[in-house]
Amino acid sequence: MGILISLLVVLLCCLIIWRASDAFEESSELIGENLSDGVRGATINAIGSSMPELFTTIFFLLVLQDTENFSGGLGTTAGSAIFNDMIIPAVVILAVIGAGVVKSIEVSKKVLIRDGISLLVAEAMLIFLIGGATLRWYHGLILMLMYVAYIVIMFSTMSAPSEEDEDGDNPSSRLMALLTLDIQYALYKDEELTKGRAWVQLIVSMIVIGAARKK
Numbered sequence: 001m002g003i004l005i006s007l008l009v010v011l012l013c014c015l016i017i018w019r020a021s022d023a024f025e026e027s028s029e030l031i032g033e034n035l036s037d038g039v040r041g042a043t044i045n046a047i048g049s050s051m052p053e054l055f056t057t058i059f060f061l062l063v064l065q066d067t068e069n070f071s072g073g074l075g076t077t078a079g080s081a082i083f084n085d086m087i088i089p090a091v092v093i094l095a096v097i098g099a100g101v102v103k104s105i106e107v108s109k110k111v112l113i114r115d116g117i118s119l120l121v122a123e124a125m126l127i128f129l130i131g132g133a134t135l136r137w138y139h140g141l142i143l144m145l146m147y148v149a150y151i152v153i154m155f156s157t158m159s160a161p162s163e164e165d166e167d168g169d170n171p172s173s174r175l176m177a178l179l180t181l182d183i184q185y186a187l188y189k190d191e192e193l194t195k196g197r198a199w200v201q202l203i204v205s206m207i208v209i210g211a212a213r214k215k
Contacts, residue, residue, distance in 0.1 A: 020208040023183035024048060027202035030193055038111045039154045048206050053077045074130065085119070114157065118150045183208070 028048065032040035057073025096102055125146060129139045183205050188197055 017209050020183060020205045023201055024205035024209065026184055026193065027198040027205065030195060030198040031202065036158050038108070038115075039158045042115065042154060043151060044202075048202060049209065050080070051206050052209070053080050078126075081123070110157065114153065118153070122146055122150075 025045075028040060028044045032044045035043070053073075053076050056076045057070070060073045061070045093105060096105070122143070126143065129135070129142065184193060184201055187201055187204065191197075193201070
């Protein structure tokens with residue numbers, strides 16, 4: 001019985017994350033409207049979706065105040081990276097092709113080479129840094145500077161952003177919006193989504209996603 005309840009909780013959390021991700025994507029598209037899909041995905045979307053891992057690591061280190069438990073933060077981030085690199089692409093490919101949405105998926109060689117090499121270099125550096133007996137403040141600085149370099153490379157090689165217009169049906173009321181986790185309608189109803197409102201919606205959706213992932 002306990003296993004069944006746990007599975008139901010996992011499914012519910014997945015549903016919450018799915019619905020909150022719609023609002024997150026709408027906000028990120030408006031905030032990063034001048035960015036290409038690849039750059040927006042690797043900056044705004046990646047940073048926002050990785051906040052739960054960051055908060056988990058901060059919790060282990062600052063709240064528990066135990067450096068030994070800090071390994072839990074490293075395990076969370078490393079495990080998330082493996083899941084993102086292997087499971088998510090595999091499931092997406094099987095889902096869209098299996099459902100007949102597309103017959104094949106075109107992959108940008110430039111993006112694949114750029115992100116693939118950056119990922120391998122970053123993970124190699126991470127393994128090298130955590131392989132020692134002690135972590136220093138400049139180890140974190142090295143990793144942060146590597147990410148800054150990655151962002152600079154992305155912006156310097158960015159292609160023109162693609163334009164997509166999608167109009168969906170709105171709920172009948174704010175209560176229904178809350179029940180269906182339509183965050184944008186719950187916050188602003190039929191009002192136009194401006195960049196200022198998009199930032200609020202982005203933060204709210206990040207909190208919802210993070211809370212669901214913590215479960």
